[in-house]
Amino acid sequence: xxxxxxxxxxxxxxxxxxxxxxxxxxxxxxxxxxxxxxxxxxxxxxxxxxxxxxxxxxxxxxxxxxxxxxxxxxxxxxxxxxxxxxxxxxxxxxxxxxxxxxxxxxxxxxxxxxxxxxxxxxxxxxxxxxxxxxxxxxxxxxxxxxxxxxxxxxxxxxxxxxxxxxxxxxxxxxxxxxxxxxxxxxxxxxxxxxxxxxxxxxxxxxxxxxxxxxxxxxxxxx
Amino acid sequence: xxxxxxxxxxxxxxxxxxxxxxxxxxxxxxxxxxxxxxxxxxxxxxxxxxxxxxxxxxxxxxxxxxxxxxxxxxxxxxxxxxxxxxxxxxxxxxxxxxxxxxxxxxxxxxxxxxxxxxxxxxxxxxxxxxxxxxxxxxxxxxxxxxxxxxxxxxxxxxxxxxxxxxxxxxxxxxxxxxxxxxxxxxxxxxxxxxxxxxxxxxxxxxxxxxxxxxxxxxxxxx
Numbered sequence: 001x002x003x004x005x006x007x008x009x010x011x012x013x014x015x016x017x018x019x020x021x022x023x024x025x026x027x028x029x030x031x032x033x034x035x036x037x038x039x040x041x042x043x044x045x046x047x048x049x050x051x052x053x054x055x056x057x058x059x060x061x062x063x064x065x066x067x068x069x070x071x072x073x074x075x076x077x078x079x080x081x082x083x084x085x086x087x088x089x090x091x092x093x094x095x096x097x098x099x100x101x102x103x104x105x106x107x108x109x110x111x112x113x114x115x116x117x118x119x120x121x122x123x124x125x126x127x128x129x130x131x132x133x134x135x136x137x138x139x140x141x142x143x144x145x146x147x148x149x150x151x152x153x154x155x156x157x158x159x160x161x162x163x164x165x166x167x168x169x170x171x172x173x174x175x176x177x178x179x180x181x182x183x184x185x186x187x188x189x190x191x192x193x194x195x196x197x198x199x200x201x202x203x204x205x206x207x208x209x210x211x212x213x214x215x216x217x218x219x220x221x222x
Numbered sequence: 223x224x225x226x227x228x229x230x231x232x233x234x235x236x237x238x239x240x241x242x243x244x245x246x247x248x249x250x251x252x253x254x255x256x257x258x259x260x261x262x263x264x265x266x267x268x269x270x271x272x273x274x275x276x277x278x279x280x281x282x283x284x285x286x287x288x289x290x291x292x293x294x295x296x297x298x299x300x301x302x303x304x305x306x307x308x309x310x311x312x313x314x315x316x317x318x319x320x321x322x323x324x325x326x327x328x329x330x331x332x333x334x335x336x337x338x339x340x341x342x343x344x345x346x347x348x349x350x351x352x353x354x355x356x357x358x359x360x361x362x363x364x365x366x367x368x369x370x371x372x373x374x375x376x377x378x379x380x381x382x383x384x385x386x387x388x389x390x391x392x393x394x395x396x397x398x399x400x401x402x403x404x405x406x407x408x409x410x411x412x413x414x415x416x417x418x419x420x421x422x423x424x425x426x427x428x429x430x431x432x433x434x435x436x437x438x439x440x441x442x443x444x
Contacts, residue, residue, distance in 0.1 A: 051372045052330060065318055067325035074318045094303035095288055098295065105292030108328065110277055151276040 001061070003028035004075075007046065008055030010215035013176035014068035015056045020172055021072040023208035024087060027079040069104070069173070076169065087169040096164065103162040103170030111152075114144035115177050122184040127220050142186060149193045156195035171203055175212075183218045233258040236274060237281035239439050242336070243293035244281040245398035248438075250297050252431040253394060254308035294328055294395065301391045309431070311391040320385040323376075323392040332399060334369045338362040339402045363408050370416050377418035383426075393426050401427070401436065 004022070006029055008015035015031075022029045034040050034055050041053045049057035050066035057064065058071040060078075065071045076087050089096035118141050125131040155162060163170045178200060181187065190197045203209060235251070235258050237244025251258050263271055266278045275282040275291040282291040285303075290296045301311045313320060341358055345351050376384070384392040400423055403409060414420050426432065 051375065063318060065322055067322050067329065070318065070321035070325045073316075073321050077316055094299060097302065098288065098290055098299040101295035101298045102290055102292050105295040106277065109292060148277075154276060 003030045005030050005032050005059040006071075007032045007034050007049060007057040007059070009033055010212070011217060012055055013180065014054075016176040016179075016212050016216060017068045017173060018056050018058065018071050018075070019212050020175060020208055021075045021087075021169075022079075023211050024172070025075060025079040025081060025084045027075065069108070072169065072173075085167060087167070087172065089163060089166075089168055099163040100168045100170050103168075104173055106162075107170065107173045110148050111145075111174065112177060114141055114148050115181050117141040118145070118184055118186060119177055119180045122186075123180055123220055138186075142189065145189065146192075149189070149196055152196050152199075153193040156199055161199070167202075167206075171199070174200075175203060175209060179213065179216060183220070231257045231259050232286050234261050234284040235259070235281055236261045236263050236271070236283070238262050241280050242339075242398040242402055245401075245435065245439065246293045246395060247281050247283060247296055247300070249397050249432060249435045250300050250311070250391075250394050252435050253311065253429070254300065254304050255431075256300070256304060256307060294324070297391060297395060298324075309389070311389070311394060313385065313388065313390065317385055317390075320390055320392050323384040324395060326372075327392065327395045330369050331373070331396060334362070334365045335399045335403050338366050338408065339399065339406065342406045342408070343402065359408070363412060366403070366408075366412055370412055370419055373422075374416040374418045377422050383422070389426065389429075393422075397426060397432060397435075405441075 004027065006015060006018055006022070008031070010016065010019065010031060019029070019031075034046060034057075040046055041050075041055065046057065047053055049059070049064050052066065054066070056068055056071060057066050058074075059065075060074075065074060073088065077090070080086070086092065087100075089100040117137050121133045121135075121138050121141075126133065152162075159165070161167050161171050182190070182200075190200060204213070233251070233256060235244065235247055237247070237260070239245070248260075263280050265271065266275075266280055271282075272278055274284070274289055277291060279291065281293050281296060282289060283296040283299075284290075285299075290299055305312055338359070341362055342354050346353050383389050384396075400413075404413060404423065404427075413423060
């Protein structure tokens with residue numbers, strides 16, 4: 001069967017989420033660029049794949065999907081091999097899958113809103129729009145992030161990974177924005193939460209993460 | 223929302239009736255005909271409640287010894303664990319389309335609709351709350367309109383419900399916020415103006431389980 005297609009670019013956080021899953025299960029894929037500067041995300045061809053005009057979009061044969069976490073779950077279910085880990089916890093029963101889902105949602109609804117504004121203000125807006133960092137937004141976000149990291153530190157004192165003893169989709173979902181956060185001037189914040197820092201370093205050591213990192217910049221010009 | 227039970231239920235929903243994410247879970251439990259005890263949480267930052275959900279938000283859900291938080295994780299858990307009780311809200315095999323529309327609710331529908339409902343209905347009723355700001359309301363309504371255009375096109379493309387022919391978890395996850403929006407002055411231009419969205423809402427809101435959920439809500443004046 002032909003490789004699946006991921007529409008977007010490797011530096012995009014939500015594309016990276018999908019690529020990580022593909023690397024975890026060892027599935028072959030083709031990355032098809034979408035030229036934002038040329039407005040390609042608004043063309044009928046792309047909107048047909050992703051009606052919100054965003055990346056990633058995904059194609060596997062006749063199946064076209066959007067929403068990175070939905071694409072990720074599809075990949076982890078369909079392309080899982082006996083050798084790849086049960087990242088969704090679905091073989092462990094309702095309770096194990098539930099813990100993965102809880103901490104996947106915590107990333108989306110609590111962690112992401114706290115950490116992403118720092119990444120947007122320090123990297124994305126300056127690079128893409130030449131905008132100046134809004135320090136007030138950064139400071140408020142860091143305050144929120146401290147509260148969230150406090151709960152993570154507590155959680156990781158009871159549990160090796162967020163959802164339990166095994167690495168899961170929940171841990172993986174933290175990679176994209178945290179990677180870029182570590183390229184902002186505020187990376188040292190993680191040093192205040194030693195279990196979180198250790199958990200992050202463990203995540204960064206995964207072969208799938210190293211392969212995806214290789215295409216994501218850590219230095220930016222603006 | 224409280225279900226009179228012959229014996230105390232092993233299921234506890236921590237929340238309150240005006241929390242739409244608590245209503246999300248009540249609606250689901252009613253669809254499945256599952257009894258539960260509603261534990262009204264007055265102070266989400268109390269030590270007692272933080273022991274249940276360290277993120278300090280409602281709803282939380284206790285099922286025997288298992289404690290879950292994040293409403294979309296709770297809803298996945300209930301739908302999977304109790305799939306053979308009441309309405310089965312999951313397809314026989316995992317559906318990528320279902321996953322997509324679960325994520326669309328989370329990242330596109332909910333943020334847009336919740337913000338509009340907040341400005342129209344919640345913020346003005348807070349202590350010291352001023353009336354809705356027309357310019358803010360218009361901007362928020364435009365965002366909702368853009369999202370609902372995509373829903374209308376999706377439902378028009380041979381989808382009776384969001385995941386296809388069958389009523390699923392994806393539909394249930396929308397109902398609390400759709401209901402809140404249907405009671406605002408913008409419902410006409412947003413929902414009624416989109417015939418497929420209106421027809422879908424008419425159908426799902428006519429379900430007996432939903433009517434039971436609404437009947438138990440202490441509704442403020444429309």
